[in-house]
Amino acid sequence: MNKIIQIFKIKDLRKKIFVVAFLLLVFRLLAAIPIPSIDTFKLEEFFSGNQLFSFVNIFSGGALSNLSIVMLGVAPYITASIIMQLLTMIFPNLKAMYYEEGAAGRAKFNRWSRFLTVPLGILQGYGFLNLLISQGVVPQLGFFDLLKNVLIITAGAMILVWFGELITEQKIGNGISLLIFAGIVSGLPATLRNTIFSYTPEILPTYIAFVILAILVIAGVVFINEGERKIPIAYAKRVRGMKMYGGASSYLPLKVNQAGVIPIIFAVSILLFPQFIAQASAIFSKGLSLKLNEWANYFFNNQYLYAIFYFGLVVVFTYFYTAITFDPKEISKNLQRSGGFVAGIRPGDSTSGFLAKIINRLTFSGAIFLGLVAILPHLTRMFTGITVLTIGGTALLIVVSVALETIKQINSQLVMREYDTI
Secondary structure, three states, X not given: OHHHHHHHHOHHHHHHHHHHHHHHHHHHHHOOOEOOOOOHHHHHHHHHOOHHHHHHHHHOOOOOOOOEOOOOOOHHHHHHHHHHHHHHHHOHHHHHHHHOOHHHHHHHHHHXXXXXXXXXXXXXXXXXXXXXXXXXXXXXOOHHHHHHHHHHHHHHHHHHHHHHHHHHHOOOOOHHHHHHHHHHHHOHHHHHHHHHHOOOHHHHHHHHHHHHHHHHHHHHHHHHHHOEEEEEEEEOOEEEOOEEEOOOEEEEEEEOOOOOOHHHHHHHHHHHHHHHHHHHHHHOOHHHHHHHHHHHHHHHHOXXXXXXXXXXXXXXXXXXXXXXXXXXXXXXXXXXXXXXXXXXXXXXXXXHHHHHHXXXXXXXXXXXXXXXXXXXXXHHHHHHOOOOOOOOHHXXXXXXXXXXXXXXXXXXXXXXXXXXXX
């Protein structure tokens, strides 16, 4: 309580919080503005029968199920970020720009990601509208009406990217993550309402088991998210003139969940691609579109195949994202330059090999955990058969992770201002 009072006493920090709250409020208002010509009944029926799009709808905060002007959410930008990260593995110059050119290089990298978001937004918008037209949710549209809706949807996605950057600039949380967080939290009242209305005394034990399992999942998310392996680092003593420097000891923290929620978001974006491609291919061939759509529907309707593939994607992307963000060779070089070394390990290649071995073990645990969290709703649905009560492991992971990260950033700003007053 004292922290909250302290936050609102600081004018600059209070202003930042109000800016973030205002942008999130505008996001929720935009999520309630639908595009024209929608059959609401068929729309609800479509989302109730499609688990993947129901899951994506959580990320958009209901904007997708409303067919709002921001129904794509930040999905096109996330997809663009995935493609750009993959390209760093292929083009060394792009990798050097992102990792070696500092803030200027990352700003340029992010600018290219935003440019790529526009065509991806157009492709995803057209694919999704075409899918809804084929399902009878949206009536047949003329060329100009379809073009108008696609451009509106793409513009809505770019507005959210802009909102995300404005929120990030306030330095009290990651903008894109907070938008997803707001979307998930906004769906809680409806979930609680459905749970209460579907209650019957016969399933009381299931409700109790659900609450216990939810508490265990939240505890596990916090434990894994905050868990880290501390590698002790020693610094050699150096004599300069009449003074001695170094000789201190520290540690290098390696998190169990180094990748955060990014692998799950990446995996969902990849899972969406088959249906979007199936619908977009209708431009060239109706027969090809029907065939691809049939394969995609078979895959998504097969619970076991879908869960296994989803789990595998999350594990692969966890290793991939960790490999991009954590480079043992670069860390070993930085330690060597600063006179630091891991006790009992030679500097250079031996240190990088040791760090790579440790991070691979930690990543394995983190990847398995993220994979299980991702398919937790499918597991609860398979074992209980209840569709209303499903533990949204991914939603819990995102909510807890974003909340913890936001609290840390606010605390760091409070500590910084305490130092300024000394």
